[in-house]
Amino acid sequence: MHRGDRPGLHPLRRGAARGPRPQDQEAVTTVADPLLSIRDLEVTFTTEEGPTTAVRGARFDVMAGETVAVVGESGSGKSTTAMAVIGLLAQNGRVSGGQVLVDGHDVATLGGAGMARMRGRVIGMVPQDPMSNLNPVARVGDQIVEALEDNGVARGGAARRRAVELLEEAGLPDAARRAGQYPHEFSGGMRQRALIAMGLSCRPRLLIADEPTSALDVTVQRTILDRLEALTTDLGTAVLLITHDLGLAAERAAKIVVMYRGEVVEVGPAAQLLTDPQHEYTRRLLAAAPSLASRRIQLARRLGATSAVGDDLLAMSAETPTDEKAAVDARAGEASTEHDDSPIVEVKDVSKVFSLRGSSLFSRGQRFTAVDGVSFQIPRGKTVAIVGESGSGKSTVARMMLDLIPPTSGEITFNGRAVGGTDRAAEVRFRRQVQPIFQDPYASLDPLYTIHRTIEEPLRAHRFGTAAERRDRVHALMADVALPLDLLGRYPAELSGGQRQRVAIARALALNPDLVVCDEAVSALDVIVQSQILHLLADLQHRLGLSYLFISHDLAVVRQIADHVCVMERGRIVEQGTVDDVFDRPQQEYTRVLLDAIPGRDLQLGLEAG
Incomplete structure (x- = not known):
C-alpha cells in the first residue's frame, strides 16, 4: 500500500493528486492492443525470514470489454496479482520483475501520484469484504460522493445526485434513503452493491472484482453478478474477476487464467478448460468445484450413467487407516x-x-x-x-x-x-x-491453546481418562482427520484454513x-x-x-x-x-x-x- 493511503477503505476514495490523467496524454495503444498486459510479473514480499516471491513469471492479457477470470486456491497469487495491477500491494511488497501495462502505462513506474490518477478513471475495484472496505462511520452516499469529487467527476449537489443514481444502477432499492445510511445498516448483498456503485462511479475502463460474492448466498450472488455484468457490458468495461470457484469463473468469463503457487499454469477459453483441461492442477480444480460436481451428478443420472459416477465424488479419503x-x-x-x-x-x-429492543429506552420492542x-x-x-x-x-x-x-x-x-x-x-x-x-x-x-490442548479440551472437561490416555486419544484423532502429529505443538494462527477446520472436526469427534x-x-x-x-x-x-x-x-x-x-x-x-x-x-x-x-x-x- 502506498504511503498516505488509508488502510481499510475503498481504494477509489483515496484522494487523487492533481495533474494530467493518463487518458488525457497522447495515446500509446491501438484498438488491437490489450487494455491490460501482464508480462513475466514477479512480486516479492520482504519478511522476517527474508524475501518471499509470491508471484513469478505471470503472463496474460485482458482486451477492452473482455471478462477474464483468474482462479486458484488460497495462496495461489491471484489476489496479489490484482493488487499489483491497481498498485495497492502491502508496504512490504513490490513488483520485483516484469511489467504490468494498463492502457500502455507500466504501473510499476508511475509512482504514488501517477497511480492515484490511474485509479478510478482507468482502473476501478470491487474488493472482497465490503464491511472492511467501507468506512463504518461515514454514510454510504457520502463515500461515493467523495470518490466522485476526488476523481473530478462531479461536485456538491451534482455529486450527491449522481451517488443516488449510481446506487440505483447497482440495483439498490430506495436508493435516496439508503444513501443516507451507514454500512452496518446494510445487508451483505446491499454493501456489495454499494461497492459496485463506487467501483464504477468514474466509469473505469478496467474493473477488478476480487471475490466480490464469496460471502453471499447463491441467489444474492447471482443477482449481484448479473447486475455487475449488465453495468460493465453497458459501459464497455473490461473485468478481471478473481475467484476460487472454477464453475463460477466459467459461467461469467470468456477466458480463464489458472494460477498455482504464484505461477500461471494454464490460460484458455472457458469452454476449453471445462472440456479439455491441460494442466493437472486445472483438473483438480474441476474435480473440486462443488457447482461442477453437482452438475456431473445431475448429468450422470440423466444420461443413465452408473451410480459410481456420483459415489466417486465422495469416496473415502485416500489415506490408509492406521x-x-x-x-x-x-x-x-x-x-x-x-x-x-x-x-x-x-x-x-x-x-x-x-x-427485538425498541428504538428508545421507553419504547416497546417488537x-x-x-x-x-x-x-x-x-x-x-x-x-x-x-x-x-x-x-x-x-x-x-x-x-x-x-x-x-x-x-x-x-x-x-x-x-x-x-x-x-x-x-x-x-x-x-x-x-x-x-x-x-x-x-x-x-x-x-x-488462539492461546496449542492444537493438542484444543483437541484435548473436551476430554478434560468430561474427565476422560489419564493424561496418557488423553494423549493417545488426541493422536488417534489426528490420524482420523489426516493431520501430522508435528502440528500438535502449534497454534491455530500457524495453520491453514483447511488444517484449522480439520482440527475443529477432531475436537468435535473427541467424545465419540x-x-x-x-x-x-x-x-x-x-x-x-x-x-x-x-x-x-x-x-x-x-x-x-x-x-x-x-x-x-x-x-x-x-x-x-x-x-x-x-x-x-x-x-x-x-x-x-x-x-x-x-x-x-x-x-x-x-x-x-x-x-x-x-x-x-x-x-x-x-x-x-x-
Whole structure:
C-alpha cells in the first residue's frame, strides 16, 4: 500500500493528486492492443525470514470489454496479482520483475501520484469484504460522493445526485434513503452493491472484482453478478474477476487464467478448460468445484450413467487407516450390525420468537419469528441438510438443536429424550453425544491453546481418562482427520484454513458423538480444501456411523454430501425430501430459484459429450 493511503477503505476514495490523467496524454495503444498486459510479473514480499516471491513469471492479457477470470486456491497469487495491477500491494511488497501495462502505462513506474490518477478513471475495484472496505462511520452516499469529487467527476449537489443514481444502477432499492445510511445498516448483498456503485462511479475502463460474492448466498450472488455484468457490458468495461470457484469463473468469463503457487499454469477459453483441461492442477480444480460436481451428478443420472459416477465424488479419503484407527473401525462395524430404524433426532413443530429492543429506552420492542413451526427427522447414520438464503432461520434451528437457545414452542428430541430441561446429568450426557463444527475455524478455536490442548479440551472437561490416555486419544484423532502429529505443538494462527477446520472436526469427534451439527462448516474454504473436508466428513460417517445436520446456503455442496434436504424460507420449511427428489424434481418455486442460482448449472461438461 502506498504511503498516505488509508488502510481499510475503498481504494477509489483515496484522494487523487492533481495533474494530467493518463487518458488525457497522447495515446500509446491501438484498438488491437490489450487494455491490460501482464508480462513475466514477479512480486516479492520482504519478511522476517527474508524475501518471499509470491508471484513469478505471470503472463496474460485482458482486451477492452473482455471478462477474464483468474482462479486458484488460497495462496495461489491471484489476489496479489490484482493488487499489483491497481498498485495497492502491502508496504512490504513490490513488483520485483516484469511489467504490468494498463492502457500502455507500466504501473510499476508511475509512482504514488501517477497511480492515484490511474485509479478510478482507468482502473476501478470491487474488493472482497465490503464491511472492511467501507468506512463504518461515514454514510454510504457520502463515500461515493467523495470518490466522485476526488476523481473530478462531479461536485456538491451534482455529486450527491449522481451517488443516488449510481446506487440505483447497482440495483439498490430506495436508493435516496439508503444513501443516507451507514454500512452496518446494510445487508451483505446491499454493501456489495454499494461497492459496485463506487467501483464504477468514474466509469473505469478496467474493473477488478476480487471475490466480490464469496460471502453471499447463491441467489444474492447471482443477482449481484448479473447486475455487475449488465453495468460493465453497458459501459464497455473490461473485468478481471478473481475467484476460487472454477464453475463460477466459467459461467461469467470468456477466458480463464489458472494460477498455482504464484505461477500461471494454464490460460484458455472457458469452454476449453471445462472440456479439455491441460494442466493437472486445472483438473483438480474441476474435480473440486462443488457447482461442477453437482452438475456431473445431475448429468450422470440423466444420461443413465452408473451410480459410481456420483459415489466417486465422495469416496473415502485416500489415506490408509492406521493401526490407531483399527479399534474405532471395529467399534463402528459392530455398531452397524445393530439395526435401528428410529430417528436419532425428531423436531416437532418448533418455533423461535425473538424480542427485538425498541428504538428508545421507553419504547416497546417488537417480536420477530425466526423459526415458524418446523418439523423434520434425522435418521441414524444419515446426513440431513437444511438450506436457504441468509435469514431463512436455518442457523437458528442448529442453535436450538445444540441446546444453545431454547425453542419458544414445540419439541426437539434426541435419542427419544427431550432436549433441554433442568436435569444436569442428562445435559452432560447430551453435550457428549452432540457436537458442533462451526463456519469459521479461526474464531471457534482458542488462539492461546496449542492444537493438542484444543483437541484435548473436551476430554478434560468430561474427565476422560489419564493424561496418557488423553494423549493417545488426541493422536488417534489426528490420524482420523489426516493431520501430522508435528502440528500438535502449534497454534491455530500457524495453520491453514483447511488444517484449522480439520482440527475443529477432531475436537468435535473427541467424545465419540452420535450427532455432529455442521453450521456452514465448509463455506469459508476454497474449493480444493472444501472438497477435502467433504471427503473427510463422508469417510468418518462411513466408518463411525455418525449422523450429520448440515447447515448450508450452498446447494452444490449439499448435493454432494446430503441424504435428505429441508428447504427453508422465512422461518418455514417449504419443501423436504431425499436429495434426488429435491434437486431433480423440486415442487416449490423457491426451491427452483435456489437451484437455478447454482453457478455453472447450465454449463456444458465433457460428460454430456460422452
